[in-house]
Amino acid sequence: MHTTEDQPRFACPDWWEKLQACETPMADVPLNREKAAKALAFFNRLRLPDVPGNPTLAEACGDWFRDILCAFLASEDPDTKQRLVWELLCMVPKKNSKTTYVAALGLTALFMEEAPNRQMLIVAPSQNISERCFGQAQLMVQSDHKLAEIFKVQEHLKCITRRKTGTQLDVKTFDTSIVTGEIPILTIIDELHELGKAAKATRVMQQIRGGGITKQRGQVLMITTQSDEAPAGIWRTELDKARAIRDGKAGASPIMLPVLYEFPREQQVNQDYWRDQQNWKCILPNLGRSIDPQALIDDYENNGKVNKETEQIWASQHLNIEIGVGLGGDGWSGALHWSSCIDGSLTGLDALLARSEVCTIGIDWGGADDLAALYVIGREKRTKRWLGWGRAWGRNTVFEQRKSIASRLREFEQAGDLVVSATGEEQAASAAEICKRVADSGLLPEQAGIGLDSAGIALLLDALEELKLEQPLVQAVAQGWKLQTAISSVPLKLEDSRFLHGDQSIMSWSVGNAKQELKGSNYVVTKQISGAAKIDMLMALFNAAMLMFQNPEAKQEAAYQMLVFG
Template sequence: MLDLSCPDWFEKIKAGRSPLPDNLPLDVEEANAAIAVFEKLRLPDVPGKPLLRDAAGQWAKDFVGVIFGLVEMSEDREVVINRKVRRYFQLVPKKNSKTTNSAAIMLTALLRNRRPNASFLLVGPTQATAGLAYDQAEGMINSDPWLKKRFHTRDHIKTIQDRKTGATLEIKSFDNKVMTGQKPVGVLIDELHELGKIHYAQKVLAQIDGGILANPEGFVIIITTQSDEPPAGAFATELEHARSVRDGEHVGGETLPMLYEFPMSLQADEQKPWENPKVWPYVLPNLGRSITIERLLPKFKEAKAKGIETFSIWASQHLNVQIGIAINGTSWRGAQHWDGSVDTDLKDLDVLLSRSEVAVIGIDGGGLDDLLAVAVIGRCKFTRKWLLWTHAWCQRDVLELRKDIAPKLIDIEGCGELTFCDDTTTDIMGLADVCQRVNESGLLPQEAGIGVDPQGVAAIIDELSVRGMDKPQVVAVSQGFRLSPAVWGVERKVKDRTFIHGGQKLMTFCVGNAKAAQRGNAVVIEKQVSGKAKIDALIATLCGAMLMSRNPEASGTSVYESRGILMV
C-alpha cells in the first residue's frame, strides 16, 4: 500500500519544486524513457517549434515520470505487469500548457505502449476543447518526419493510429456514450471542472475506471483547472478526494495528486493575500514559458473593476482560487470563518440533542422548485455554545428544472443531508418528523420553539398542528431586513467559535451562495450567484437563531437524560 500523501506540498510549491511525494517507488528506467520521448516532441504553435525538452518545465517532466514510472515490469522489460498507481489528478491554472501537455502525454503513451491494437482516449468537455487537443497532437506529429511515418492521422474522426502496433488514440468530447465498446489502456480527461456541471459525469467516470481494469497497465489521468463556479458533481468529488490523499487523510488509494493551489486557509483569509502578484508564481508552474505575471496583471485589474462575479471567474481560472466560501467579495461575513467552527460529530442530530439543554427549530421553504430546509440549534448545557444541524428536502423534478445546480444537490443527497421527494408530501412529513423528534426529546420550548416564515407553506403549519405543535410553540419569524439581528449575531458567534456546526455540505453550499446586502441600517442575506443558487438552509438557521437569542428554556427533561445516554 503506497503512501501518496505530500504534507509539505505548499513548501515545495514555494520552493519551485513539484508538489509530489518524496521517495515514490519509480521504475527509473521506464520513467526516464518516457521523459525522453516527451522531450523529443515539438510545440507546433510556437515560432521555431521548440522541443519540449527546452520548452516544458521540470514540473511537466516530473508528472510524466510518475505516470510512466510507477509500474512493475516483466523480467525481460517487454511487458508492464502491474501499475502501482492507476489514477492521476493534476490541478493547474489556465495558460500553463495544460492542453498541450495533455496531447504530449498521450502521444508519449502511444510511443511507450507495448500492447498490440491498444486503445487510448483523450476526452475533452466540449467539441472545441477536443478539437484543440487533436490539433496539438497532430501538429506535434507533423513537426517531426519520423513521427509522420509512424502515425496515421484521421482528422474527420480525430483519431491517431500507430502503424507499428496498431494502437489508436481517439480524441473525443464527453458524453454518456464515450465508453461504448471501449476497454482502453489509458484515458486522459481534460477540464473535469466543466464535466462537474453534468449530472451523469460521475457515472461515466465510474465506467472509465472499470474499463481500464481489463489491462494491468491501465491508467486514468485528470488534468483540470479550478471550476468557474462553486465546485460540484464529479469535479467536487474528485478534487476533495485528491486533497484528502495529498493531506494524508486518505491512505491506500490509487490517486496521485499534483495540485497547484493556495492552502484553503490562505484562500479564505478575508485579507485575500493571494491577490498579491508576488505569490502568484506559487500556483503558476509554467511561469516564464507560456505565461508571465506581466500578461496577467491587466486582466486582473480589469476583472476586479468589473465586480465580484467577473473577478471570481478570473481568480478561479488563473490562480485556482475556489469560488464559494473562499471567494465571494460581498459574501456574508460569517462565511469567512465558517470552516473554522466545525465539529463533525454534529452531523448527527442525536449528538446535538444529547449535548443540549434546549433546542429550537428554524424552517425555510418555498415552492415546488425550491428547497425546504430545517435547522435545529441547540444550546450546549456546559459551554452554552450554539450547536447546529440542518437538513433539506426538494422535489426530484428540481434536478431537471435547475440543471445548473443538480450535480451539487446530488452530492448533498449522497451525504444524507438532502432528501429527494417523489411526491408532494414527503418533504412536509420529513420536516414534521424532525420537529416531532426534537419535541419528544423534551428540549423544545413551549413557547417560540419553532420559527417559520409567515409567507411559508400552510401545509407545514397544518401538519405540525396535527402532531400537537401549534401556537404559541410555533411562531412566525419575519425574513428580509428583520433577520438582521441574527445575521450579525451568528457571524460574530461563528468567528469566536461559540456557534459550532457539523461541516455539512448542505450548509457549506448555502453559506457559500449567500451575499450580504445593506438596506439602510439593516443587512439582508441574498443569493450570491445570479439568483440561481440556494440559501434556504442558512435562512432556516437565521430563523432558528432569532428564537435562540431569546434565551429560551426547555419544556421538560431531555429524553437523553432519562435514558441515561447523555453525551458530553
C-alpha cells in the same frame, strides 16, 4: 519548514514553501529511472504545433510538467517494484498549456505501453476542447515523419493508434455512455471542474475507475483549472480528496498524487495578497512561457477589474481562487471554516438526537420554483457543542425553472438530502413530520423551538397545526439585519470547532453560495444579495441558531434519555 519524515504517502506538508520557491507542489515520488528516462526522451522530442518555429517540448515545456509526467508514467515502489501513482489530480490556472501538455502526455503513454490492443482515453467536457486536444496531438505526429511511422491517425474518429501494438488513444467529449466495452488502461480528463456541472458525472467516473480493481488496472489523470462557480459534484469530491491527501489526512496509502497550484486559504481570503501581482508567479508555472506576464497584467487591469463579479471569475480562472471562500470579501465568513467542522458520525437526525440535550429547528420555506429547507441544531450533552443536520424539499417545477442548477439538485436528491415532492401540501407534511419526531423526543423547548421565516408559510403552518405543533412552540424569526447574531456568531463557533455537522453536500453548497453585505453596522445575508444561487439551507440554519442563542432547555429531555437508553 515542515518535516516530511513519517508522512503518509503523497503528503506534501511543505507545498506552500515549494510554490513560493517556484517548485512543483507535490511529494517526492520514487521512480523507475529507466522508464522515466524513456518517457522524457519521447516527450521532449515532441513539437509545439501552434507556436512559431515549432519548438520542441525540451525547449518550451516547464520542468513542472516533466515532474508530473515522470511521476505518472514511471512511479515505482522500490521494494515491491509496483506502480504507486494510479491517479493524479493537477489543478493549474488557465493558459498554462495544460491541454497541449496532456495531449503530449497521452502520446507518450501510448508510445510507452507495450500491451497489445488496449484502450486509452482523453476526455474533454466540450466538443471544442476535445477537438483542440486531438488537434494538438495530431499535429505533433504529423510534424515528425518518424512519429507518422509509429502512429496511425484517424481524424474522423479522433483516434491515434500505435501501429506496433494496436493500442488506441481516443479523444472524446464527455457523455454518460463514453465508457463502453473494455475499461481503459489510462484515462486523461481535461477540465474536470466542468464535470461538477454535469449530471451523472459520478457514475461515469465510477465506470472509468472500474479498471482500477482489475489485474491490469487503469490509471486516471485529471487536470483542470478551478471552477468559476463554487465547486460542486464530482469536482468538489475530487478536490477535497486531493487536499486531504496533500495535507496528510487521507490515510497511509492513497493512490492519488495531488499537484495543486493554489494559494493557502488564508491568502485566498486576503484580497491585498492575491491582488499583489508579485505573488502571481507562485501559482503560474508557465509564466514567461505560454503566459506573457505583461499581457496577464493588462488583461486583469482592463477586463478582470471591471466589477466585483468579473474580478471573482477572473481570479478563479487565472489564480485558482475558490469561489465561496471569502473571495472579494463578500462570501459568508463562516464558509472558510465549514469544511473543517465535519463529524462523520452525524449520519442523520437520529444520531443528532441521541447526542443532544436540547434542539431547535429553523425553517425557510419556498414557492413552487424554489427550495424549502429545514435545519435542526442540537446542543450536545456535556460538551455544549452545536450539532447540525438538515433537509430540503423541491417540486419538479424547480428543475424546469432552475435549469442551471438542476444537475446539482439531482445529486442532492440521490444523496437523500433533497426530497422531490409532487405538491406543496406533500412537502409541508414531510417537514412537519420531522418537526414532530424532534418534538416527540422531548428535546424541543416549550417555547421558541421551531423558528420560521414568516413569508409563504400557510401550508406549513397548517401541517404543523395538524400535528399539534403551534405557538408558543412555533414562532416567527425576524429576517434581514435582525439575523446579525447568527450571521456573525455562527462563524466564531465554526472557527473554534464548537459547531459540528455531518458534511451534507447540499449544505456545503448553500454555505458556498452565500454572500454577505455590510449595511450600516450589521452584516446581512439574504437571497437578494446571493442572487440566483440557493442559500435556503443556510437561512434555515440561521433561524435555528437564533433560537439556540436563547439558551433553551428541553421540555422532556430526561424522559427521552430513558426512552432511548432504557
